[in-house]
Amino acid sequence: MNPQSIRMIKDRLDFVELVGRYVHLRPAGERWVAPCPFHHETKPSFHVNPGQGFYYCFGCQASGDIIDFYARINGLDFKQAVVQLARETGVELDFGPMDPREKKNLEDRQIFLRMYAQSAEHFQRNLESNRGENSRRYLRERRVNAEMLAEFGIGWSRPDWHGLEGFLRSRGYAKEQAVTCGLLVQNEQGRIYDRFRDRIMFPIHDLAGRIVAFGGRAIDSSEPKYINTSETPIYTKGEHLYGLHQARRAVVRDKRALLTEGYLDVVALHQFGFAQAVGVLGTALTHSQVKRLSGFCSRVDLVFDGDQAGLKAAVRAAEMLLARGAQCAVVTLPEGEDVDSLLHGQGPDVLRTMISQARDGLDFCLQTIQGYSPREVVDWAGRFLGAVETEALRAFYLPRVASGLGMSELELRRIRRKPDAPSPEPSPAVKDPVRTLTAKERQLLAFAVCCPQWREQLACGGIAGVLENDWAKAFWEKLSGLGQNQDPSGFSAEEKRFFFQVLAHDSASTGREDAAAWEEVRAFLDKHQLRNRQKKMLQALRQAQNQGDERSVSELLKAYQDLAREA
Ligand SMILES: [Zn+2]
Known part of the structure; x- marks a missing residue:
């Protein structure tokens, strides 16, 4: 990539403003400081030096220029970051002799992103149209207000098999491209049709605020209740959290997040002022999601359903957060209630109280697994302790887990085994x-x-x-x-x-x-x-x-003595 374009991008960006979108910086002399978004801490080890154009963390040694920062916090590689920032700053990029396949991929991604943005607008127009009355009524019954509809870009896909397909064609997109990026589906007979039909459409944003996927919820009782975009070139399952784009500022400001399950639960929480609420997409929380979330805050409050499935999901989520060293508390809702019904039925203060009295994550896990079989309890303890990221953290948890399960620490050490999942990230190189x-x-x-x-x-x-x-x-x-x-x-x-x-x-x-x-x-x-x-x-x-060269010896000796005097 052309170094001149990169310089131009850097010149046009305001380092402090850009970093400030993700972390709460405060000035300290010529520098700006904040708790580091790349490791857990409360001290302001993270320094931005706009004059010299770099950031550096005294805690985890994360460092680089503004493009490195943008790439790292958004999980992009350097080139992707340059492309995005070039667009933001209006710098024309000359890719020069780029690998043609790579260039094609990059261009395709841009097309896919445009298709998602335009599809989202299309779904929003559907919702407002005459035919959208049913879906509007559904959202009215769920008491989603207009501000939230706009904030989350909620829309509706018509029951037609070729609604979105026709729209995308009218915008000049090829059907095959729409299939590749998951908006349309091609069946075995080669027929192409809309993936989302008669569903409330929830756009899923990446951290840069671009729509990369949709979640579609059935309005009636048709199954499946939810359809999500499958894996595509712009969307990796299990990486994103619903609403993190909208919640990020509040999460960073309050250093805590509220994690719940459904799309409408997230929307309802935001509507009632819980601006740090995010949702798990699909069923189980993933390591990538935990990593992403804990990069923004050190405490996560879980708000999960109180039924068996909800408890199980909450245990799993809590143990993953604890293993990463995040603070975690768990609210389980009374059976039969969900976040939505609780907020609308009893008001936000009830939930606020529940959160303030939430059980500590580890206590919650230890108590909940009491209902498991002995085999499951032992498996749980082994998995949890095996997944804990550092020895120090393990030493911290071990006595609590031991006493919670009525075991000795020694016994517990014996059952500890390697985690099932591969360690989420390689430890820094030992040989520095x-x-x-x-x-x-x-x-x-x-x-x-x-x-x-x-x-x-x-x-x-x-x-x-x-x-x-x-x-x-x-x-x-x-x-x-x-x-x-x-x-x-x-x-x-x-x-x-x-x-x-x-x-x-x-x-x-x-x-x-x-x-x-x-x-x-x-x-x-x-x-x-x-x-x-x-x-x-x-x-x-x-x-x-x-x-035996005596003349040389005496000359050298003299020179050496001169030199010694000089020293
Ligand atoms: Zn750091």
């Missing part, structure tokens, strides 16, 4: 090359990173000869290649991390301090060079002595 640097190497490289104006002098002063560590040498090579520029786009992930880490830690100094630091570095480099010359001279001296 930065750790192999000597203190001096780190200091020199840090100076080189923070003071680009001295890089040339560093090169002349012989820094390359001082660095012994291979990683340090390679890093210096790349750094000196930047000249005075501070854009480490071509660096490896490790090199970038080191670069931003150093900038975040060391760059608050003034110009005068830089000059003083340079004097210190120069003295060190000079001394090092001197020592090298002495070493070489001693070698030559020894050689001359061995060869």
Whole structure:
């Protein structure tokens, strides 16, 4: 991708504004700080330095420029992030010699996203049309107000087999494309028709606010009650949460989320002022969803039905959140009530009280599994403790689980086994090359990173000869290649991390301090060079002595003494 376009995108974006869409930043001198959205914490370890164009977390070392941030928080790769931000900033991208298949995929994605956006509008128009009376009545009975209809973009798909198909054709889209992105279905006979018929349509947004899927709820008693978009090039099942796009700001602000099950439950919660409510899509919460949600807040309150299925789902959700180290509390609704009926029937204060008195997640799990068979209890304990992310966290849970189940910790340790699911993310590389640097190497490289104006002098002063560590040498090579520029786009992930880490830690100094630091570095480099010359001279001296070359010996000896005086 053209570096100029990338520079232009960066220039047009306001780093603080963009990050502020996801986390609550507050100013601290030239920097802005917040609790990190990429790991659990309450301290403001996350720093944004808009002047120098990077962010850095002192807790988890997440770091990068504005595009890296956008990519990471939205789960995009670098290229996808550039494409989105280019559109936002109105920068034309020249992909140059891009892999044609990749280019096609990228173009297809754009088409699919447009199709979803236009389909959502189409469904909304359906709802408002004369034929939409039935669906409007249904939503009226569920007491969804107009503001929520608009906020969540709720619509209706007509009972026709070729309603959306006709609409998409009128907009110039090919049927095959609509099949690929899951809006239409093709049966074995090759017939193509609408996937969603006579359903209330709930658009599902990604974190960038684009519609990537739909959930369709039957209005009458027809089965299945819910149909969701299947896996498509723009939608991966189990990654998104319903309403997170709408709830994100409140979740970040309050550092807590409310997790429930149905679409209309989420809408009702928002309607009654629970703006941090999000919904599980489909039945069971997934690891990706937990990761996504716990990236935004440290506490999740679960509001689930009180029937057997609801309890089971709540245990599963709670154990996944706890395993990740999030705080979690559980509200189970009285049997026969759902969120919707409770809010409309008894008002928001009842739910608010229930949430404030909610049971701690682990206590809830331990109590609920009392009703399981011994085999299931043992399985549960093994699965839960096996899934807990760190040893420290496990040590924290172990005594509570043991006493809750009436077992000894020793017995519990014995039944602990590996989790069924693969560990959700690889642990950071154990062999961090930065750790192999000597203190001096780190200091020199840090100076080189923070003071680009001295890089040339560093090169002349012989820094390359001082660095012994291979990683340090390679890093210096790349750094000196930047000249005075501070854009480490071509660096490896490790090199970038080191670069931003150093900038975040060391760059608050003034110009005068830089000059003083340079004097210190120069003295060190000079001394090092001197020592090298002495070493070489001693070698030559020894050689001359061995060869009995007395004239050389006396000359070298004199030169060596001069050098020693200089030092
Ligand atoms: Zn962090």
